[in-house]
Amino acid sequence: MTYSEHIYAMAQYLESTGIEVILYHLDLPVAGRIDYKNKKIWLNEPGARDGLMTLSHEGGHWLSYLKFTKENYPTHIREGLAYLYGWKILRELSPGMISRTEWREHHGFTQKTSLTNRKERSRDIQESM
Numbered sequence: 001m002t003y004s005e006h007i008y009a010m011a012q013y014l015e016s017t018g019i020e021v022i023l024y025h026l027d028l029p030v031a032g033r034i035d036y037k038n039k040k041i042w043l044n045e046p047g048a049r050d051g052l053m054t055l056s057h058e059g060g061h062w063l064s065y066l067k068f069t070k071e072n073y074p075t076h077i078r079e080g081l082a083y084l085y086g087w088k089i090l091r092e093l094s095p096g097m098i099s100r101t102e103w104r105e106h107h108g109f110t111q112k113t114s115l116t117n118r119k120e121r122s123r124d125i126q127e128s129m
């Protein structure tokens with residue numbers, strides 16, 4: 001399966017949990033966005049490999065939201081949950097497609113940084129909710 005096919009498979013899975021996924025919303029100013037209330041994820045990532053990681057990240061936001069139903073968690077907590085739950089679905093749905101190192105780098109980690117001192121990525125700042 002190609003990265004694009006993995007994106008479609010993951011979008012299908014996420015939609016089965018009750019959220020609409022809008023792929024290739026190319027006028028979005030950020031790579032990905034989630035709206036918990038209106039149950040929508042938008043993706044704006046022309047590259048399939050990055051797109052798969054971005055969709056996993058947004059899916060991680062959604063699945064952790066479903067589990068904890070707390071959209072008012074502070075940003076760093078929500079981002080930490082998206083990181084963990086996004087990696088979980090990526091591993092389950094697309095095993096071997098993205099390495100742990102790539103996943104960490106996608107989130108602005110370098111070899112020695114941790115969740116507490118990581119750099120914020122611009123897409124996280126503009127996420128709604």
Ligand SMILES: [Zn+2]
Binds near residue numbers: 057061078079123
């Ligand atoms: Zn995020």
